[in-house]
Amino acid sequence: MMTKKPSDLGADADSRALLYVRVRDVIRRDIATGGYAPGDRYLTESELAAKLDVGRNTIRRAMKEIENAGQIKRIRRVGTIIQPRTGRSASVETRRSPARHRLIVVFPGWDDTTEGHYAGKLLLALSSPKLSPRFAVEFRHYNDPIEELRQEDATIVPIDPKIEHHAEFRKMVTEGKKVVLVEPHWPVPGVVNLYADHRAMVVQAVKHLYSIGHKAVGIINGCLDHIDNERSMLGYLDAHAELNKPIPLGGIVQHTIFDKSRQCVPDVVNISGWVCSFLRGVGSVADECRRHNKTIPEDVSVISLDDPGDAPVLSFGRRLCTVASDPEAAAAMIHNYVHDWLADKRREITFISHKWIERETVAPPRNVE
Incomplete structure (x- = not known):
């Protein structure tokens, strides 16, 4: 069975x-x-x-x-x-209105804590009593068979779905099912695609670091085939163009998976402000700071687009400043789509608003006059 x-x-x-x-x-x-x-x-x-x-x-x-x-x-x-199913009395049934719309959230499959942390916050936001009418939220896992989702009478909300499932989700929509993808690798035509606005997030982070006195600001960018990494790089270029500043030498560090000869080594001696589009980049900055006897944030400031939460980062003992996608805003957008499923509202890409989370890894550099 x-x-x-x-x-x-x-x-x-x-x-x-x-x-x-x-x-x-x-x-x-x-x-x-x-x-x-x-x-x-x-x-x-x-x-x-x-x-x-x-x-x-x-x-x-x-x-x-x-x-x-x-x-x-x-x-x-x-x-x-x-046990036998217990029936509800008529008086209880009348109090259960309005009926809740079923929402199945499919959790991501990454082996780190960042996506899990974000997915958990989004799940809490989708379950919030602030949304009216409320959702009946369930969830599945990345590795659960996708065929089961086709049989469910519910809106499907996969977070960072597998690329090989993109065509399946598109087919579900053509069959009349409501599907909202959160952070797919690339937009799936005909499906609601929600993304953090990495381009605007990086622009905000870079401008902030320059505004508090950093003379050079760099970026450590992720290597996955994902639209977020493309937009993070565009945001870095946009910020320097808007400020009329040259890109600093060594300011772009592109992480790689397959080419081990190109190490992810940020220059913390000549560049005192770093924006990391993914959490592992923060560890690279911390490693180089230890190697050059520098401290965060007194000598080097770090801002991440991945939010690991309020706990201190173990490698340097400080809570990480982030520019992060707002899960409550994402939940509100999903709620809006589900309850007003109009074709002219479902653009190919919709960007989620973001928020600045001030913690302990950003400060003016020591040499600011």
Whole structure:
């Protein structure tokens, strides 16, 4: 009866903290679609752990939540028993208005914390009571079979979806399904594509660093085949053109994956302000600062477009200044599209507004008079 395989769960490091929620949803779907009747025995915790290739503690946590919802009853020395569905009274039903629109958010598959952090904030924003009418929000994972989404009566919101799925999402739209893509690698024709405005974000960051006294500002740009990296570079060029400043020598550091001979080494001696279009670039700045006996932000300032949150960055012990996409603005845009799904509103690209998050990695350089 269990339809999920271990490989479908894809317990990547970025989603490990929410693994039990995905396990819970898999079990719930299996109970709902597996032909179980009230009173039937269900799988034990050990059997579920073996089938889903996860730990007993994860299974136990998921099962406890399902039991609290009344779907199962765990009885010592008997096992897990399927509970009958409990009907709602008419008075309760009348209070459940207006009906919530189902929204399925598909989490990204990156093996770092940044996309997971953003996805979590977007999920919270989409669940907010500030949105009216509210969504009934569910989520799936990057590695869950896309075929399952085709069968769901819900709006699909994939975050940073796989390139090989772009054609599938386009086909879903032609079949009448509502699909909103958040940060796809490249815009998918006919689909709502929401992007952080990396071009404007970099312009703001570069201008800010110059305005507080930095004589030279550089950029560390990502290497993925993604429109964000293209627009980050355009923003860096725009800012210097608008300020009528030359691009500093060594100011553009382009990260690479395949060409290891081109190391990501920023010049922190001659360039005191750095904008990083991806989080790993911040680590490169920190490494070079240690090598040259410089400190952040007293000698070198760093701004990131990836927001790791309020915790200090371990490599240098400071909380990272960011120019970040606003998840509440993204949620409001998704809400607007879903409840007013007009063709003339669905432009090929829509940019999400962003916000400056002031923390501890930006300051005037020591040599400012």
